[in-house]
Every structure is written in C-alpha cells, then in structure tokens.
Amino acid sequence: ECQVAGTPAIHLLCVFLLIFFIEPPTFIRELKPAEVVKGFDAMLECEVSGTPPFEVTWLKNNKEIRSNFTASVHILNLEASDTGEYQCKAMNEVGSDTCVCAVKFKGLYKGADAPEPMSVTAGNSFTLECTVGGTPE
Numbered sequence: 001e002c003q004v005a006g007t008p009a010i011h012l013l014c015v016f017l018l019i020f021f022i023e024p025p026t027f028i029r030e031l032k033p034a035e036v037v038k039g040f041d042a043m044l045e046c047e048v049s050g051t052p053p054f055e056v057t058w059l060k061n062n063k064e065i066r067s068n069f070t071a072s073v074h075i076l077n078l079e080a081s082d083t084g085e086y087q088c089k090a091m092n093e094v095g096s097d098t099c100v101c102a103v104k105f106k107g108l109y110k111g112a113d114a115p116e117p118m119s120v121t122a123g124n125s126f127t128l129e130c131t132v133g134g135t136p137e
Contacts, residue, residue: 024095025050031088031101036078038105044135045072046099048090059087 023050029047036042048054048071058066058073061084066073071090083105089098120126 015107021048022092025054025090025092025097027097027099028086029091030093030099031086033101034103035106036075036103036129038078038080040078042075042082042103043072044075044101044103045090047071048091048097050097051092051094054090054092057089057091059089060084062087072081078103078105080105093122 002119006009019116025048028049029045031044031046034042048056054069054070055067056069057064071088074088083103085100085102087098088099089096118126
C-alpha cells in the first residue's frame with residue numbers, strides 16, 4: 001500500500017510485477033569427437049546455456065550411463081568397451097537439447113619384426129616384407 005504525502009484520504013495500490021523468462025537449454029559448446037590411445041584418459045565436455053537448474057543425462061550407445069548436473073564425463077584408462085557414441089542431454093522444465101560425439105581408438109603403432117638380412121647387388125631390385133599391428137586391429 002502506498003500513500004501520497006499530505007493527502008491521507010488517497011491510497012494507491014502499488015504492485016510490483018516480476019517477470020521471469022525461462023529459457024530451454026542450448027549447447028553453446030558441443031562435444032567434440034575423441035580419438036584416444038588405448039589405456040589413456042578421455043574428457044568429454046560441453047557447455048549449456050539457458051535457465052538452470054538443468055538435469056544432465058549421459059548416454060553411451062543410447063543407454064544411460066550417468067544422470068547429474070555436470071556437462072562433462074571423464075573416461076579413465078580407455079578400453080575397447082569405452083568406445084562408441086556418447087550423448088549429453090540437458091533438460092529443464094521448458095525443454096531439452098542433445099549433443100553427440102564418437103569416442104574411437106586412435107591407432108597405436110606396434111613395431112614390426114625386422115626382416116632377415118639380405119645381400120643385393122647394386123642396380124637390382126628387391127622386396128622387403130613386414131607385418132605391422134596396432135589398434136584398431
């Protein structure tokens with residue numbers, strides 16, 4: 001209630017109206033594909049804008065692996081079972097957004113067995129054969 005000075009008979013009703021706009025989540029920094037050497041760590045991170053609070057759900061190959069409020073996941077000691085498609089889904093009361101990336105093995109060269117010694121006459125051709133391995137196999 002508000003009162004105008006000097007006129008006690010006039011009362012004005014003062015109303016304060018607060019308007020809040022709730023924005024759905026939007027990824028402003030999306031996940032990036034990761035190629036990681038077996039046994040190393042991988043960090044998947046994204047950044048969400050909008051009106052919090054957000055519920056963040058992580059999926060790997062369309063199966064939920066984590067639900068919390070964090071837009072990052074840290075994979076320790078990457079193994080074959082950790083590779084696949086990762087999704088981060090952010091939700092609030094008015095909407096949701098999803099971003100996706102792939103986690104793959106980065107090839108790790110394994111040296112080949114040394115070829116057997118050979119003699120070659122200058123000017124003649126020769127062939128060396130070797131077998132190499134790595135990840136993926």
